[in-house]
Amino acid sequence: MTIPQQSSLLRMSTFRLARRLRAQKSDDSVSDAQFAVLATLSIHGEHTLSALAERERVSAPSMNRTVNCLEEAGYLARAEDAIDRRKTNISLTASGIELVEATVSKRDAWLTERMRALTADERDLLARAAELMGRLATQ
Amino acid sequence: MTIPQQSSLLRMSTFRLARRLRAQKSDDSVSDAQFAVLATLSIHGEHTLSALAERERVSAPSMNRTVNCLEEAGYLARAEDAIDRRKTNISLTASGIELVEATVSKRDAWLTERMRALTADERDLLARAAELMGRLATQ
DNA sequence: TATTGTTATACTCTATAACTATA
DNA sequence: TATAGTTATAGAGTATAACAATA
Numbered sequence: 001m002t003i004p005q006q007s008s009l010l011r012m013s014t015f016r017l018a019r020r021l022r023a024q025k026s027d028d029s030v031s032d033a034q035f036a037v038l039a040t041l042s043i044h045g046e047h048t049l050s051a052l053a054e055r056e057r058v059s060a061p062s063m064n065r066t067v068n069c070l071e072e073a074g075y076l077a078r079a080e081d082a083i084d085r086r087k088t089n090i091s092l093t094a095s096g097i098e099l100v101e102a103t104v105s106k107r108d109a110w111l112t113e114r115m116r117a118l119t120a121d122e123r124d125l126l127a128r129a130a131e132l133m134g135r136l137a138t139q
Numbered sequence: 140m141t142i143p144q145q146s147s148l149l150r151m152s153t154f155r156l157a158r159r160l161r162a163q164k165s166d167d168s169v170s171d172a173q174f175a176v177l178a179t180l181s182i183h184g185e186h187t188l189s190a191l192a193e194r195e196r197v198s199a200p201s202m203n204r205t206v207n208c209l210e211e212a213g214y215l216a217r218a219e220d221a222i223d224r225r226k227t228n229i230s231l232t233a234s235g236i237e238l239v240e241a242t243v244s245k246r247d248a249w250l251t252e253r254m255r256a257l258t259a260d261e262r263d264l265l266a267r268a269a270e271l272m273g274r275l276a277t278q
Numbered sequence: 279t280a281t282t283g284t285t286a287t288a289c290t291c292t293a294t295a296a297c298t299a300t301a
Numbered sequence: 302t303a304t305a306g307t308t309a310t311a312g313a314g315t316a317t318a319a320c321a322a323t324a
Contacts (some may be wrong), residue, residue: 050304050305050306060306061307061309064306064307084304084305085305086304086306087304088305
């Protein structure tokens, strides 16, 4: 198999699996865009609005709106920066942490159940592949 | 490593790689939702509106709107069904086929370039993993 | 009566341009 | 003057409810 053929296979399988995983949510009231923000705050901690916009590759006004919705729903909180008063520091509330954990658990449970149907060798192969995929994505 | 740990690794890497791949487009004027429709028509051929809505898991009015945009942009065409005149058959135009091929090429080129940095054994491992991921997604 | 597609309406996500407050 | 955040406005994607045409 040529390298382009291998790439094409990996691209298709990655999209299909990501799509199935994304469908596993713990709460339908939060959109994909909103959940991505909560997940980013969960993994990388407190962000200013513009840092969050840059990381999610959307405009600041767009992120501002999404943050407004999430703040209103009680999943995150804004706090004025003590030093630079133009900035607002955005972080998860207890309720936001809970929602991220519940969704991550649901997705992992869905995948774990399907991985039990594989052999130990196949699971090991997938774990090693995951490490390589991470490297490809950050390259 | 436990099965849940393997699952969690695979989930994170899949999302990261899918995100990077999705960012590789050949034309910024077509949204993700619109491109997904074009890709579905490219892979699975002609669809009625409701078949398309069901496959993309959105409502019929939502799909109708997306199809309107794509029709106006000239990427797909509606045709009346000869037998059942309630139905409209939706298929890609030459321009639509071209756009799908250009985007797929760009994504594959991006991934192929990064896979060249791996060893032959690592690429082979990823190709076998892709097959397993496809199986997990359809299970 | 049921199905297919569409229109009406409303809310979220997206963007650019313009504004406010602070540095 | 520059930067961080926000508001104004407009276009696209999502949904449910209601409608027209056809089976």
